[in-house]
Amino acid sequence: MLDSSTAEREMVAGVLAEPGLEGEVAIRLRDVNKTFGTGEQTVLALRGVDWDIYRGQLTMLVGPSGCGKTTLLSVVAGILDCDRGGVVEVFGSDVARMRGGAKTRFRMDNxxxxxQQYNLLPALTAMENASVPLIIAGVPRPRALERAREVLTSLGMGNRLGSLPSQLSGGQQQRVAIARALVHEPRLIVCDEPTAALDHESGQAVMRLMRDAAVKSDRSVLVVSHDSRVFHFADRMARMDDGRIVQVRSQVGSAQEPEAGDVWEAAARA
Amino acid sequence: MNWIALRMLTGDKAKFLGIVLGLTFAAMLIAQQGSIFCGLMLRTCAQIEDITGADLWVMDPNVSFVDDVKPMIEANLYRVRGVEGVEWAVPLYKGQGRAKLTTWHWAEPRPKSPTSPRTKVQQEIIEQVVMLGLDDETLVGLPRKLWVGDFRDLWRPDAIIVDRVGLRKLFPGQGGESSTDPEFLKSFLGRELEMNDRRAVIVGICEASRTFQTFPVVYTTYSRAKLFIPQERKPMTFVLAKTKPNESPEEVAQKIEQATGLKAKTSKQFVWMTINYYLKFTGIPINFGITVVLGFLVGTAIAGQTFYNFTLENLKQFGALKAMGLSNMRIVGMILLQAAVTGLLGFGLGVGAAAWFGRATQGGELAFYTPWQLLPITGAAIVLICILASILCVRRVVVLEPAIVFRG
Structure with missing residues (x-):
């Protein structure tokens, strides 16, 4: 049973979503607030965010610097607690109400x-780096490495399995990072500015890989990006401003680079 | 995750070496200085350890350590013999005398020239010696090892036995201190010294533990020792006694004290009495203690700082691992494993280096003795350094928000 205020929020979230593209909801955010600091130093990073993110889609979160994109991404990923009262439902589990070990296990599994900066372990090879989530999950090392090899090969990194991060280009390192994100078959993949440190060509290649390898019917991909050159990879795009989702637009992810002045770039600039 | 922790640790070789070297330095300094300290302390009581056969030392009540010689009247010997539980008791003279001898050495020509021959130069030496006068009949108190000669030769007229290391002072420049070659040592037999205007003849070269004062040690009989030193009214310094079988030396020592009013100690008690004296009344333990503490502090500073920096530099990686679902407990386990591995390496290398140092200086001037207790003490110090270094790192990583990984 929904109370009146929740029902109102459901309606708002529905209104923000463009009709016609709603699928099964993967992530449901209701009244999500996040405050940093206290007293005069208080900063309201998220102000009552209501938003639905669907399965089988690559959703992009855009907006000016400091608008709360990364904070929202962190809350959705369960690595930052939102203020009390909000609902952060990820594949049916309320992450906002999880504590300690349960949240850690949820992140590990899902x-x-x-x-943005790849965060690969510099002492490990590409294959070992990609296997880390499986190792964390307790999968025996040989099996984890074998699985990492498969994923890296599918991402075109089969010839760099034994390379250290320092021996790889930025684009190659990001591919290893994508392999690491995919290796344990999570249901949600969160990406923070995945192309910010890459040149145009590498950025396009990385996003193309992301679309091809990551987007599946039972998975949702959430990308925070400033890079207007990759907006066209999104199935849906939400614009944030001042801690709120102010606009949600959808398109069929074509992976075709748009002409200048495309509607999505305009939307991002709006 | 253990292999990941180890790969992270060894990935930056310079930092890894820095941590290990810091711990090695600390372990080496603690083990080495501790061994030198123990070696020095053992030297203070070396002569107690060297005396075999007897298990009780009886002395003037005011004696506080083995070199604190206070003469007693010889009648005390008979009083000790009369105490219940004493199987036998013999006198021991311990004191310092002066040996005078004429010796020679080869002098290099001046200015140096390959054509000019070296010349043999005579010199007169007066050297302070530690004299041990052993019971004439039993020779109780003989050194453990005789390189050349025969102990029974001490019964020959004017006979003395000199310790091998002491040859260096008595016959400087003739290589006696470093050689254990019996043929070479035999060349000193029959050589004469003069002590208190009396002739003394070397009949044997023995091995004696080095003393704190480093004087040559001369063994002779009790009656002859009284002749080799200026006449004193009360010549006897110690009574060496043996307890009867099935009697406790400690209890017999108490009985002697009660019956004679003298001080009686077992060999072990006398060793500790001597060591305690040096610990209490000399600055030796403070000096060594300061060095050991400095080693500990420097080791903590180097290893702790490097380990902390290492963790700080890996903070984003730890954050990423936390974000990916690694629990705090497992991260703490990783850090402790890294600390344990570096600690173990540092301990092994440090103690190994100290042992190598001890071996390299074996037989030389340096007092060096590593009792087994020093190893766990050094190990505990290294564990403490690792714990101190880890606490800072663990705290930093545990309070780390995984969201740090999304900050630029």
Missing amino acids: IGFVF
Whole structure:
């Protein structure tokens, strides 16, 4: 049973979603607030975010610097607690109400991460880096490495399995990071500015891989990006401003690079 | 995750070496200085350890350590013999005398020239010696090892036995201190010294533990020792006694004290009495203690700082691992494993280096003795350094928000 205020929020979230593309909801956010600091130093990073993210889609979160994109991504990924009262439902589990070990286990089983600076372990080879989530999950090392090899090979990194991160280009390192995010078959993949440290060509290649390898019917991919050159890879795009989702638009992810002045770039600039 | 922790640790070789070297330095300094300290302390009581056969030492009540010689009247010997539980008792003279001898050495020509021959130069030496006068009949108190000669030769007229290391002072420049070659040592037999205007003849070269004062040790009989030193009214310094079988030396020592008013100690008690004296009344333990503490602090500073920096530099990686679902407990386990591995390596290398140092200086001037207790003490110090270094790192990583990975 939904109370009146929850029902109102459901309606708002529905209104923000463009009709016609709603599928099964993967992530449901309701009244998500996040405050940093206290007293005069208080910063409201998220202000009552209501949003649904669907399965089988690559959703992109855009907006100006400091608008709360990364904070929202962190809350969704369960690595940052939101203020009390909000609902962060990821594949049916309320992450906001999970504590300590339960949250850690949930992340281990369900979430894959791709970071702006890759965050690969410098002492491990590409294959070992990609196997880390499986090792964390307790999979025996030989099996974890074998699985990592498969994923890396599928991402075109079969010839660099034994390379250290320092021996790889930025694009190759990000591919290893994507392999690491995919290796344990998580249901949600969160990416923070995955193309920010890459040149145009590498960025396009990485996003193409992301679309081809990561997007599946039972998975959701959430990408925070400033890079307007990769917006066209998104199935849906939400614009944030001042801690709120102010606009949600959808398109069929074509992976075709748009002409200048495309509607998505316009939307991002709006 | 253990292999990942180890790969992270060894990935940055410079930092890894820095941590290990810091711990090695600390372990080496603690083990080495501790061994030198123990070696020095053992030297203070070396002569107690060297005396075999007797298990009780009886002395003037005011004696506080083995070199604190206070003469007693010889009648005390008979009083000790009369105490119940004493199987036998013999006198021991321990004191310092002066040996005078004429010796020679080869002098290099001046200016140096390959054509000019070396010249043999005579010199007169007066050297302070530690004199041990052993019971004339039983020779109780003989050294454990005789390189050349025969102990029974001490019964020959004017006979003395000199310790091998002491040859260095008595016959400087003739290589006697470093050689254990019996043929070479035999060349000193029959050589004469003069002590208190009396002739003394070397009849044997023995091995004696080095003393704290480093004087040559001369063994002779009790009656002859009284002749080799200026006449004193009360010549006897110790009574060496043996307890009867099935009697406790400690209890017999108490009985002697009660019956004679003298001080009686077992060999072990006398050793500790001597060591305690040096610990209490000399600055030796403080000096060595300061060095050991400095080693500990420097080791902690180097290893702790490097380990902490290592963790700080890996903070984002730890954050990423936390984000990916690694629990705090497992991260703490990783850090402790890294600390344990570096600690073990540092301990092994440090103690190994100290042992090598001890072996390299074996037989030389340096007092060096590593009792087994020093190894766990050094190990405990290294564990403490690792714990101190880890606490800072663990705290930093445990409070780390995994969201740090999304900050630029």
